[in-house]
Amino acid sequence: MPRIQSLPRFRLANNQHGASTSTSKPHVFLTRRLYIVLLLFTLLLAPALPVDADEPPENAYLAELINKGAQAKLASEREWHLLLHYRKDLFGGHTSEQDDQGFFMSPDGKTNPQAELDTTLKQFFSDELVGRSKQPAQCAFIARYEWLRNQLHFDETRLAPMACERFERWFADFEAQSITLIFPSAFLNNPASMFGHTLLRVDQRGQTDSTRILAYTINYAADVPPDAGMAYPIRGIFGGYRGYFSTIPYYLKVQEYRDIENRDIWEYRLNFTEDQVRRLLMHAWELGNASFDYFFFKENCSYHLLALLDYADPTLHLTDEFLFWTVPADTVRLIASKPGLVSGIAYRPSRSNVIRRKRESLPSEEREIAHRLTKDIGELKSAALSRLAPMRQTFLLDLASDYLRYRIDTTDDPPPELKKRNRDILAARSEIRLPSEEFLVEPFAKQPELGHNTSRVSVGAGWRNNSAFEEQTIRAGYHDLLDPEIGYTPNAQIEIASVTMRTYNRHNQTRLERATLANVVSLSPMDSVFHAPSWKINVGMQTIKHRGCQLCSNGVMNGGIGASVENRWLVHQVFFAFAEVEANYSHAYEERHRIGGGGTVGMLTDLTERWKMLISGTYLRYALGEKGDDFRWTVGQRVTLLQNLALRLDYNHRDYDNDVMFSVQAYF
Amino acid sequence: MSKKVIMLSVAVLFGMQAGFAMAAANPDTGPGCGLGKLAWGDYAHQKNIAPQVLMATTNGTFGSQTFGISTGTSGCTNDGKVMSEHKTTMFAQLNFENLSQEMAQGQGEHLASLATLMGVPAEHQAAFFAMTQERYTSLVKTGEASPVAMVKAINDAIATHPVLAQVSTR
Numbered sequence: 001m002p003r004i005q006s007l008p009r010f011r012l013a014n015n016q017h018g019a020s021t022s023t024s025k026p027h028v029f030l031t032r033r034l035y036i037v038l039l040l041f042t043l044l045l046a047p048a049l050p051v052d053a054d055e056p057p058e059n060a061y062l063a064e065l066i067n068k069g070a071q072a073k074l075a076s077e078r079e080w081h082l083l084l085h086y087r088k089d090l091f092g093g094h095t096s097e098q099d100d101q102g103f104f105m106s107p108d109g110k111t112n113p114q115a116e117l118d119t120t121l122k123q124f125f126s127d128e129l130v131g132r133s134k135q136p137a138q139c140a141f142i143a144r145y146e147w148l149r150n151q152l153h154f155d156e157t158r159l160a161p162m163a164c165e166r167f168e169r170w171f172a173d174f175e176a177q178s179i180t181l182i183f184p185s186a187f188l189n190n191p192a193s194m195f196g197h198t199l200l201r202v203d204q205r206g207q208t209d210s211t212r213i214l215a216y217t218i219n220y221a222a223d224v225p226p227d228a229g230m231a232y233p234i235r236g237i238f239g240g241y242r243g244y245f246s247t248i249p250y251y252l253k254v255q256e257y258r259d260i261e262n263r264d265i266w267e268y269r270l271n272f273t274e275d276q277v278r279r280l281l282m283h284a285w286e287l288g289n290a291s292f293d294y295f296f297f298k299e300n301c302s303y304h305l306l307a308l309l310d311y312a313d314p315t316l317h318l319t320d321e322f323l324f325w326t327v328p329a330d331t332v333r334l335i336a337s338k339p340g341l342v343s344g345i346a347y348r349p350s351r352s353n354v355i356r357r358k359r360e361s362l363p364s365e366e367r368e369i370a371h372r373l374t375k376d377i378g379e380l381k382s383a384a385l386s387r388l389a390p391m392r393q394t395f396l397l398d399l400a401s402d403y404l405r406y407r408i409d410t411t412d413d414p415p416p417e418l419k420k421r422n423r424d425i426l427a428a429r430s431e432i433r434l435p436s437e438e439f440l441v442e443p444f445a446k447q448p449e450l451g452h453n454t455s456r457v458s459v460g461a462g463w464r465n466n467s468a469f470e471e472q473t474i475r476a477g478y479h480d481l482l483d484p485e486i487g488y489t490p491n492a493q494i495e496i497a498s499v500t501m502r503t504y505n506r507h508n509q510t511r512l513e514r515a516t517l518a519n520v521v522s523l524s525p526m527d528s529v530f531h532a533p534s535w536k537i538n539v540g541m542q543t544i545k546h547r548g549c550q551l552c553s554n555g556v557m558n559g560g561i562g563a564s565v566e567n568r569w570l571v572h573q574v575f576f577a578f579a580e581v582e583a584n585y586s587h588a589y590e591e592r593h594r595i596g597g598g599g600t601v602g603m604l605t606d607l608t609e610r611w612k613m614l615i616s617g618t619y620l621r622y623a624l625g626e627k628g629d630d631f632r633w634t635v636g637q638r639v640t641l642l643q644n645l646a647l648r649l650d651y652n653h654r655d656y657d658n659d660v661m662f663s664v665q666a667y668f
Numbered sequence: 669m670s671k672k673v674i675m676l677s678v679a680v681l682f683g684m685q686a687g688f689a690m691a692a693a694n695p696d697t698g699p700g701c702g703l704g705k706l707a708w709g710d711y712a713h714q715k716n717i718a719p720q721v722l723m724a725t726t727n728g729t730f731g732s733q734t735f736g737i738s739t740g741t742s743g744c745t746n747d748g749k750v751m752s753e754h755k756t757t758m759f760a761q762l763n764f765e766n767l768s769q770e771m772a773q774g775q776g777e778h779l780a781s782l783a784t785l786m787g788v789p790a791e792h793q794a795a796f797f798a799m800t801q802e803r804y805t806s807l808v809k810t811g812e813a814s815p816v817a818m819v820k821a822i823n824d825a826i827a828t829h830p831v832l833a834q835v836s837t838r
Contacts (some may be wrong), residue, residue: 133747166747173749208790210780214747214759251763252777259766288748394773401769423808426772431805435774435797474675 005475021625047582058125061158066118068152075114082285082311083144086113095298097307100291101133105141120144121152125159131289139164140289143282143311150536162389169286174206174216176277179312180215181268181305181342183332183448186489188522193261193550194494195329196448198302199252199265200309202281209346213251218284220245220304222294234521236296243294243304245287251380260409262435265348268332271341272312280312297325306331316341330486331449336449349394351406355529357441358399366396371528374407377421380383380428385477390432395428398436403529444490451487451668452644454478460663463505465545471502471513471661481604482614482648483667484640491523491564491604502543504507504551511551516540523576523604525566534576536562545656546588555585560600573605582620590625596622596629610640644668735802756785761815774801786822787837795831 072079081087083103086094091113096103096110106119123130123137124145131140138145143162148154153162158288180201187193199219207215222241237242239570259655272280287429288306292299306318322332337648349357366388372379373396379385385393404422408414456475463469475498479488495516502513517539524532538558543551560580566574578600585593603617617633632654639647644667652659750758760767763778770776774797783796802809802826811818826832 016817094714127688161686170749210777211784213777214784216783243678249750251757251759251781253765253768398773401772405769423768426769427805428807429799430772430774432773433798433801436776452821 003484009056022210030335042406045166051526057071058158061155062122062125062630063155064123064158065152069117069121069148070114072151074151075117078314079147080113080117082307082314082422083147083286084109085307097292098290099293100132102291103286104291105137117148121469122146125150127162132291133166135164135166136162139167142167143207143279147311167282169644170285171281172279173263173277174202175206176202176281177207177274178203178207179270179272179277179280179309180212180251181270181332181335182209182532183266183268183328184253185264185266185445185448186329186492186494187261188489188492188494188520189262191265192531194411194520197257198328198331199253200280200305202277211234213249213254215250217250218252218305219243219248219253219307220301223297236294239293239295239299241294242291243299243301244291245304251266254348258348259405261506262350262352262410264350264353264445266332267346267348268335268342269308269344269346270335271335271343276312280356284313298322300328302324302326303333306334311334323642325476327454329451330454331445333449333451333453341526345447347441347443347447349443351402352530353444354441355399355402355406356444358395358402358439359529361439362396362399366392370396370399370403373397373425374403374421376434377424380424390434393428394434394436397425397432401425401429406529419591430662449485450643450648452479452484453605454667456483456663456665456667458648458663462650462659462661462662464657464659467504467506469504471499471500471663473500473514473663475499475516481523481614482638484610484637484643484646485612491525491566493519493521495505495519498540507551510555511543511647512541514540523564525564525574527565533561534578535559535561536578536580543655544550544586544588546586546650549586549588552586552588556582558582562600571606571608573603573604575601576616577601580618581621582622584622584625591625594622594625594628596620596624598630611637613637623638717732717797742753756782757816757819759785760811760819764811764815768804768811771797771800771804774798782822786819786826788826788832789837790833792831792835795829796826799825799832 037637056331062306065186069075079365081094085097087097089095093111094113098104098110101107104116105114106115110120111117119136120141127136129136129140133140139162153553168189180203182199182201184193184197186196199217201212201215203212204215220243222236222243229668231240254265257265287304292304294300303319303322306322306326310316310318316338318331318334320582322330330377359370362370368390369379369382369384372382373385373400384395388396401422404418404425408418408589413417454477456473458475459471460473461468461470475495477496478494480495481491496518498514498516498519499512501510503510519536519538519540521534521536523534524530526532536559538556541553541555544554546554558580560578562576562578562580564574564576566575579597580600581593581595583595583598585592598618598620600616600618602614604612604614606612614636615634617631619631621629632650632652636648636650636652641647646665646667648661648663648665650659650661650663652661675728757789759782766776767776767782770779778802779795779797779814780790783793784790788796801819807821810821826836
C-alpha cells in the first residue's frame with residue numbers, strides 16, 4: 001500500500017511549468033491566468049503542511065485531483081455539504097454541525113469546505129488510521145470516498161482503492177433491504193422523552209412481521225451520565241452533552257419503550273431504493289466517527305436522523321425545514337407529508353395499552369377473574385376459571401401475566417412474589433396446549449401525523465370586568481389539555497414558551513398579559529391496575545388585579561401532585577384532583593410575594609368528537625408573604641374545525657377578575 | 669429501576685463503531701462475550717451487576733479521549749454488531765422474560781425470532797412453538813439459571829424432534 005507521510009506544499013514552480021507549456025494566445029492565456037489564481041487561492045485555503053523532500057509520484061495525481069475538484073466546484077456541491085453537515089452560517093460562510101475534530105481531515109474542516117475536500121483527497125492516498133474508528137480515510141469516510149471517486153473518476157492505478165473489511169462486514173450484517181422510521185410516542189414521566197423520540201430501523205431481507213425485532217436500529221442519543229440529576233435539563237438544552245449514533249437491536253428498543261416505559265410505537269416504512277439504503281448506511285458508518293453537541297430542542301435525535309435521510313435522498317430537503325427546534329412528532333408529520341415516501345404504517349401498542357384494551361373487551365365477571373388471578377394464585381383452581389372455554393381461559397391467564405409483568409417492570413423494587421406468581425400463571429397457561437389468539441389493539445391516540453402542528457397562534461377578544469380587550473398569543477409548543485387530542489398522548493399537556501399580548505380598550509393599554517415558560521400537566525387515570533400519580537408544574541406570569549393595582553404582573557410557580565380517574569358513562573371524562581403549592585411574586589403584594597398551598601379539582605370531558613371541555617376550580621391559602629386566600633375557577637371549551645384550526649371559549653375567574661374570551665387558534 | 673440501568677448498559681455495547689481500536693482490523697477483541705458472562709453469571713442479582721457495568725461505561729465515556737460509546741464491554745459486539753456466534757444466546761439472554769411468556773402462550777414475535785435465529789423455517793415454527801410450550805416448565809427453570817443452557821436445551825429438543833430435526837437449518 002502506498003503511503004504518504006505528508007502532503008507536499010505545492011510550489012509555484014509546478015504552476016509556472018504548467019503555464020509555460022500553454023499556448024500563448026491571449027484569451028487562452030487569460031483563462032490560464034485565471035485558473036492559476038483560482039488554484040493559488042485554493043491552495044491558500046488549504047492547510048500549510050511540511051514539504052516532503054522527495055516527492056512520491058502520487059503527489060502529481062493528488063494535485064490533479066485537487067485541481068479537478070476545484071474546477072468542478074465540488075466543495076460547494078450540496079452532496080459535499082450533506083456529507084460534512086455544513087450549514088450556511090450568519091456570515092455567509094459554512095459551518096459544520098459536527099463537533100468532533102476526528103470527523104474532519106483538515107484542521108479547518110469545520111468551517112472550510114474547500115480545505116476539507118482537498119485534505120480529504122490527500123488522505124485517501126494514505127493508510128494512516130483516522131477518526132474515532134481508527135481506519136484509513138477511504139474506509140472511515142466511505143461515503144465521501146464513494147462520492148469523490150464517482151465525481152473525479154479516480155484512476156485506480158494511481159489511487160489504489162483499499163479493502164474496507166470492517167465496513168463490508170458491518171454493512172453485510174444488516175442484510176439491509178429498507179428503512180423504517182420508528183416513533184415511540186411521548187412519555188411525560190421522563191423529561192428526555194417528553195416530546196417523543198425517533199430512530200431508524202434497518203429492515204432485513206426476508207424479515208417478517210414477527211422477526212422485525214431482530215433488525216438493527218440507527219439511534220442517535222445524548223450520552224448522559226446516569227447521575228446527571230438536575231444538571232440534565234440545563235446541559236441538555238444548551239448542548240452540554242455529546243450525542244452519538246449507535247446500532248441497538250430493535251428488540252432492546254421495543255423492550256425499553258413498550259415494556260418498561262409503556263409507550264406506543266409507530267413504525268413508518270420508507271420507500272427507499274436499495275441504492276438509497278446503501279447511501280444511508282455508508283453515511284451512518286461515517287457518523288460512527290462523529291459526535292455532535294446535543295441540543296435538546298433542535299439538534300436532537302430527530303434532527304440528526306433527518307440529516308441521514310437527506311443524505312439517502314438529497315431531494316428530500318428535510319433538515320431545511322427546521323430552524324429553531326425539531327419536535328419528533330413534527331418530523332414524523334413532515335416525512336408522512338412527502339408524497340410516496342411512506343409505504344406503510346404499523347402500530348405497536350405499549351403493554352399498558354394492551355392491558356387496557358384487553359380488559360375493555362371483557363365482560364365484568366371475566367375481568368374480575370383476571371384481577372383475582374393477579375392477586376391470588378388460588379384462583380387458578382377456581383371453578384369460575386375452569387368453567388370457561390379453554391380459549392377464554394388462555395385469554396384471562398395471558399392478561400393476568402401481562403399485568404404482573406407490567407407491575408414488575410414499573411416497580412422500583414418488585415416484590416419477589418410478583419415474579420413467582422407470574423411464573424405460576426405461565427406454567428398453568430402452558431398446560432393449555434393452544435397458541436394464544438392474536439388480539440388486535442386499537443390505539444387510544446391516533447398516529448402523530450394526523451395531529452395538529454406543534455406551534456400555535458391565537459387571536460381572541462373578550463371582556464375582563466366589563467372592559468373589552470383583544471389579545472394575540474403565540475406558543476412555541478406543544479399541546480395543552482384542550483388542544484385537539486388526535487395524535488397526542490391523551491390527558492397530557494406540555495406548553496413551552498407562550499406569550500400573550502392584550503390590548504385593554506378602556507385603559508387604552510397594550511401589555512404583556514401572560515407568559516409561560518413551561519406548563520406541564522400529566523393526568524394518569526388510576527384504576528385497579530394502574531396506580532401512577534398525576535402531577536403538574538407551571539412556571540410563568542399573568543396579569544392580575546390586586547388591591548389598588550388594576551393590571552399587575554404576577555410571577556407564578558406552581559406544582560402539584562394528585563390523582564385522576566376516567567370513565568365513559570355517557571361521554572368520555574377524566575376527573576382529577578391535585579394538592580399543590582404556589583409562590584407568587586408581584587409588586588401588588590405586601591413584601592412583594594406570597595407563598596401558599598391548596599388544591600385543585602376538575603374535569604376534562606369529550607362532549608363530542610370535536611368538542612371538548614375543561615372545568616377546574618382551585619383554592620389556595622397563602623401563609624407566607626402577604627397572607628390571604630384565593631379562589632379561582634375556569635371553564636374552557638374547544639371545538640375543532642380542521643386538523644390545524646380550532647375555536648375556544650374560555651371563562652376565568654380569579655380573585656377580583658372575571659375574564660370571558662373567544663379565540664381562534666391556528667397551528668403551524 | 670435496576671432493569672433500566674441494565675438496558676442502558678447493554679445499549680452501550682452498540683456504539684456504531686466500537687471506537688475501541690486496539691487492533692486496526694478487529695477493534696473489539698475482548699476475552700469472550702463479557703456482557704454475557706457478567707449478566708448470566710449473576711442473573712439472580714441484577715442489582716449487584718448493574719453498578720459494575722455502569723462503572724465500565726462511565727469510565728470509558730469520560731475517562732479518556734480514545735473512548736467510543738462502546739467501551740467494548742468486550743467480545744460480544746464488533747463495530748456495534750453482535751458477533752454471529754453470540755446472536756442467539758444474547759437474544760435469549762436479553763429477552764428472557766418475553767420469551768418465557770411467549771413459550772407458555774405457544775406463540776409470539778420473540779419466540780418466532782428465536783426460532784428463526786435457531787434455523788427453524790417459518791412454515792415449521794408452529795411445531796417449534798408447540799414444543800417449547802410443552803417443555804415450558806423445564807426450559808424456564810434452565811433459563812433462569814442460564815439462558816445459554818436454555819438455548820442448548822432447545823437445540824437438543826430440536827435435534828430429537830421428529831419434524832424439527834429434519835427441517836432445521838442450523
